[in-house]
Amino acid sequence: MGAGQPGDREWPITMTDRTMIDSKAIDPKTTASKVADPYLSHLELDQPDKTFLDSNELVINMGPQHPATHGVLRVILKLDGEKVLGTECVIGYLHRGVEKIAENRTYTMFNPYVDRMDYVAAVSNGLGYCEAVEKLLNIEAPPRAKYIRVILTELNRMASHQLWLGTHALDIGAMTPLFYTFRDREEILKIFEKYCGARLTTHAFRIGGCQYETYEGFERDVTKFLDFVPPKIDEYEELLTSNRIWLERTKNVGVISRADAIALGVTGPVLRASGVKWDLRKAQPYAAYSDFDFEIPIGANGDTYDRYTVRMEEMRQSLRIIRQAVERIPEGPIMAKVPKVMKPPVGEVYHSIEAPKGELGYFIVSDGSTQPYRVRVRPPSFVNLQALDVMVRGALVADVIAVIGTLDIVLGEVDR
Amino acid sequence: MPQVIQPGMQPVATTFFFYFLAGLTLLSGVFVITRKNPVHSALALIFGLLAQAGLYLMLYAPFVAGVQIILYAGGIMVLFLFVIMLVNIERSQREEQFNKQWLVGLLAAIALGGLFVMVYVKGKALFPYPIAQPLENSNTQQIGVMLYGQYMFAFEIASLLLLVAIIGAVVMAKKRI
Amino acid sequence: MVSKLNGQYGSGIREASTYLGQNYMVVEPSVVSELLQILRDREQFDYCVDITAVHYPEREKQFDLLWILYSFPRNERIRVKIMIADGESVPSAVSIWATANWLEREVYDMFGIRFDGHPDLKRILLPDGWKGHPLRKDYGIIQQDQEWVQANLGIESGP
């Protein structure tokens, strides 16, 4: 809105100005980056602007106790009516100092702790940590262990995505998918339970391979699950994919452009939905992923709907990977030769895997002792959550809910 | 289908209801102007309007009563409340009410009172019929016939005026359409 | 790439090598801001994976500050490391990668390293009034800001 336009200042009511500016800004067709320079993720709460009818802008605390923030996330919303003028995330309510704990435990002892970060995808966390330490020790897990790892990790990806779908749909107001996804997630958890005795925080892998050989009938159970689940995914899609209200609530909502997504370091399905065909399983294969044939689904617009479709397709691709892995699983040992007392040589290593939520990285510094000198976790949820502000500015309150859901954050991982 | 009023259908306790509704109207009127909290005023106004609707019913004008409820109590008052809710209540409560206008108010009240007294004195000459014609069943139709027959022009002009008001409001609220 | 940069900065880059197949370079704090900009613009490291620090209390320059970068076009990672002393501040990378905002806040929160030019440098995971930076080696594992805990939670806690 140029200052040169005559009559611009005749109306002291600022709300209309803002409406026009912001409706332009949320137009997905504008290619300009929405990220301000420098990028501000906080609000200047001290000076509330005056708006229509002399009423101040509303500042609302969404959370930490709020049904739709997926845990103890607190979002301070600055609203003009229903429109979001800005957000600020307040996190740390679940901070447990995982990185500090790591410095006081041996490598093996720290292994179960990583499960408590992203507790809906505990297996992925364990995989990342074990592989990072293996890299540091310069050992490699035997092929059979790698295959077991792939199967369990992909099952966990399914479980994580199912949980995401259920809660996301519930946020948008569709109650029923939640129960359907939980019913099917139960089957995955049953397999976990049979394999390692735990359902959620599995601690399934050890440094150097796997602790447990697959149980009797593991392949049968997994194959049964593979046959059981595709119609269920179709069922979810039937409820949502072409539902008019679902489309209206998700299309062009929370758009994040390709450039913005990269600048904000967003990873995982959120990045892929913005059109970046990047998946660590393909880009820098780890475990046994280079053996399998699968596609990386990507979206075009980077909106909530694309993120939904990308994750739905990812579930199908996961099934594809699991099927190949179960068919080709080699015989052999499941544990590499690992010293009883782990003393990695002095050095540092960064290893990252494609967790269900994005790039999960471990940066481990060893000082040659039995305890890691420093473990840094690069949590995907933490970094993805940072994009919330860009995605919801100018949108409505209801969109904030949809976007928090679609980012698929787990507060245990954000806060660590 | 004009219906003959049967003996069994005589209204019950007419006098009581009249005084009850009239008293309610007056009381809520007083509350409207004395409450400092505008929401309470609006609430009192709603009760006043509802009581008035009751009075219309007693005058065998159910359509007018219904319109009173649906438009005034239901529609306009909601908008009133809408606006009042967004105004900073605390500030308006602190303000002195009628600070400079009590003289004008007094004059208006005296004039209105004089009018009432005059009507009361002249009384029956102005209203030749003791009670309204009980035309309950065809009353609504009569209003329709009147509005779209005899007073069609006035009615249409009034709706045109409203249209102008709507467009004006839209233009004022939005710089660019 | 490294040799190219080496030519440009000469003494700025102290060490550039590969450990376990992972590239890293150690540079002088004075050139790091410029170097990061160049890495993004010219060498296509468009994705800042992580910013973190390591504390070595026995060293004179106590902190290692690391940027882990990734390039989508090259499918390559690189770590840029600087060594700084306690109390020394570092130019912020927020204008280079927007994602640096929270990552730098976390480093500040955990290590107390200040970033110049950061738009909103305050604690992120710990509460605002907290004293101490927990990931420093001199901060005990069960240590806590008892004053804060007492004032805000009203409980006796800690060692």
Add this chain to the structure above:
Amino acid sequence: MLNYITSYLRSNTTPGQAGNVFWAFVYIMVVFGGVSVAVMAMNWLERKALAHFQIRLGPMRVGPHGLLQPIADAIKLMTKEDIIPAEADKFVFWIAPLIILCASFAVYIVVPFGPTHAITDLNIGILFMLGVSSLSVLGVVMAGWASNSHYPLIGALRSSAQMVSYEVAMGMAVVSAVLMTSLHGLGPYGVGAGTSGTGTLSMIGIVQAQQEQHVWFLFKFFPLGFIAFGIFAIAMVAETNRAPFDLPEAESELTAGFHTEYSGLRWSLFMLGEYAAMIAVSSIAVTLWLGGWFRPFPNTLTGETWDLVFSLFPGLSFLALAVIAFVGVRRMPKHPYFRVQTIGLAGFGAVLALIGLILFAPPVRDRVQDIFWFVAKVAGFMYLYIWYRATFPRYRFDQLMKVGWKVLLPIGIGVLILTAILGVVL
């Protein structure tokens, strides 16, 4: 005195029209009691049906299959502490649920459960219904404002905007149905049935007009009546703040909308009002488009045999419910723990069967037939409400407004104009 009471039974009008205060009082008590029971039953049914949509069991513990759950809930809500926030406007906070409750119950004054089974038949029946039900917006607005909290305020603003805008579309649909009462499809002053070309706003009159014209207004001027009904069916969901238009109480965004700060009895009054309003708007839809209390095909399937067949439906449906209950008894686990529940369920089945048998008795049969068909049609709508809730995501606020003003309203006006033209031309 006795004469006063019995004289009404011989007359053929509603108690209100007959001016019989005693019977009017009885009717009021029966209708309000019935609605309250229906709300409780609806509560149980919604939870059970929703649970089965979602592969859950729903309430199972309190009574057999959770039958006593609504009663347990009611006791819990009544004994719960009634919290009024310190900064709330006490008087408005106190009166808001009462306004909603009064508005949604007062509507039942004109609901015609049968030709004589209504409290009264107002000349402006449908106008009265719309007007009074629109008063509940006031309660919502006041509740939101009086709570003196952000979420309720936003919820109240949303809610009032939503209810006011959907009332307009709703009104258009209603007017087109009212218009049909005067249009016989035989010219403006068509010949055919009793009255001349003037239509009626009276609820009973509208149902009778459908009988006289031998058509439900749903099928009149096909598809115009159908579209008008569709508009009403959508608008009434929005009007009662139910899914997918339940934005005012969208729990994922606004925790509980305008009644966030309410608890205990006062909160239950909101729920009571909401369910009563659902039933009320459904009865409007049934009255205007689905032939009110008339059984299916009252004009084609005539004759004593058909009358008998249709008059057996109320009893048969109760017997069917009893059979379901007895099947449930059979499927109960045979364990001492479940003995009380099994006996309870059997007793419930027996009561249902008894009611069914009583309904077969000729004098009762003739009296309750109208009520049965009316209630059955309304129950269909209630099921739809539950179905929507299980299936649809929630609209966003601007989309909701778009649907109301840019879709439903223009279509409503179009249908109204077309109905008028068609009625004159045909």
